[in-house]
Amino acid sequence: QVQLVESGGGLVQPGGSLRLSCAASGFTLDYDAIGWFRQAPGKEREGVSCISVTDGSTLYTDSVKGRFTISRDNAKHTVYLQMNSLKPEDTAVYYCAASMTIASLFPYEYHYWGQGTQVTVSS
Numbered sequence: 733q734v735q736l737v738e739s740g741g742g743l744v745q746p747g748g749s750l751r752l753s754c755a756a757s758g759f760t761l762d763y764d765a766i767g768w769f770r771q772a773p774g775k776e777r778e779g780v781s782c783i784s785v786t787d788g789s790t791l792y793t794d795s796v797k798g799r800f801t802i803s804r805d806n807a808k809h810t811v812y813l814q815m816n817s818l819k820p821e822d823t824a825v826y827y828c829a830a831s832m833t834i835a836s837l838f839p840y841e842y843h844y845w846g847q848g849t850q851v852t853v854s855s
Contacts, residue, residue: 734758734844738828741849744818750851752813754828765835766811767842768802770824770851779837780826783811791837795821818853826851 740752754766767782781792781802790802801814811828826849829842836842 734830736828736830736844736846738826738846738849741826741851743852743854745855746819746853748818748853749814749816750818752815752826752828752849752851754811754813754846756809756811756830759830761832763830763832763844765831766804767829767831767835767837768811768813769827769829769839769842770822771827771848772824775824777827777839779839781813782831782835782837784835785811789835791835793837815851818851820853822851823853824851825849 735757737755744750765782765784768780769777770780771777780796783790783802783804799817804811828846830844831842834841
């Protein structure tokens with residue numbers, strides 16, 4: 733059974749940091765990429781970052797460039813999202829997802845999803 737489990741969310745003050753983890757298990761075929769997405773109340777789900785598990789190439793949405801860093805540990809089947817200089821507008825439920833085909837920031841390219849972890853940035 734395919735599982736993606738996110739962890740590391742929480743409440744943090746503006747300017748603070750969090751590191752999210754996404755642990756993958758149960759895949760019988762190799763996935764191509766892991767992406768991080770977020771969804772704030774009343775807004776559409778948006779792509780935040782993604783990483784190819786084959787060559788390590790990365791993508792970031794403009795609003796997080798220079799603040800967020802995605803990385804992978806293939807041996808642990810885990811992808812991390814280091815989030816620094818957090819802003820209130822980063823508040824959302826963060827999801828990780830696996831694509832069997834391509835590294836992309838478009839949710840429709842992803843086939844498996846985790847349950848999400850809440851990130852709240854507030855003073």
